[in-house]
């Protein structure tokens with residue numbers, strides 16, 4: 001049975017339910033532009049219009065139990081094209097925030113717990129992180145034109161501090177090289193923190209405001225500690 005057929009029960013509708021939310025769900029004219037632009041439309045019966053209509057009807061439990069908010073990638077294309085300026089990604093994030101934290105889909109929940117505990121979604125120890133960075137740096141230094149390259153870890157007073165997406169230190173080390181080489185060629189004065197370096201904030205994606213603030217606060221603390229004024233947060 002498709003998701004939509006399974007969850008919608010109009011007897012449970014409570015149109016006053018989400019009136020305190022500052023979204024424009026009642027203005028939807030079902031024009032379908034969001035669905036046409038959405039890369040996730042059709043997956044397990046997902047259609048952004050269904051989410052908007054369910055919020056409008058106040059179908060809270062159905063929304064929280066539904067897969068729909070977790071199918072949406074929060075890419076924002078629908079918001080760009082919506083003639084009624086309905087902010088579907090923010091709507092989706094608010095719905096995600098209503099789910100019990102231990103019922104948040106596994107990877108996101110486990111990754112966020114690891115990040116809160118260790119500073120990164122992988123739970124990668126600091127020594128291993130530094131080893132990976134230095135190893136990639138040594139490979140760059142072997143390439144013509146990059147002799148002497150070193151990764152400026154925890155450099156105080158640098159111009160730019162960068163965060164890192166965890167997959168770049170996990171399975172896609174090669175991708176680190178591209179932007180580090182650009183820094184080198186541009187003569188940029190940059191640094192990368194050895195603690196709390198995670199650039200992927202799953203507090204944001206899972207609708208967990210407290211976790212989002214904690215993760216963001218740690219990045220700001222790195223900037224204060226290292227006296228860096230510019231942040232490059234590539235995520």
Ligand code: SF4
Pocket residue numbers: 027028029030031032033034035048049052078081082083084085086
């Ligand atoms: S684009 Fe906006 S108005 Fe049109 S169906 Fe989607 S949410 Fe409704």
Ligand code: SF4
Pocket residue numbers: 034037038039040041048071072073074075076077078079088089
């Ligand atoms: S934000 Fe979600 S609903 Fe909107 S286009 Fe992206 S995936 Fe589709």
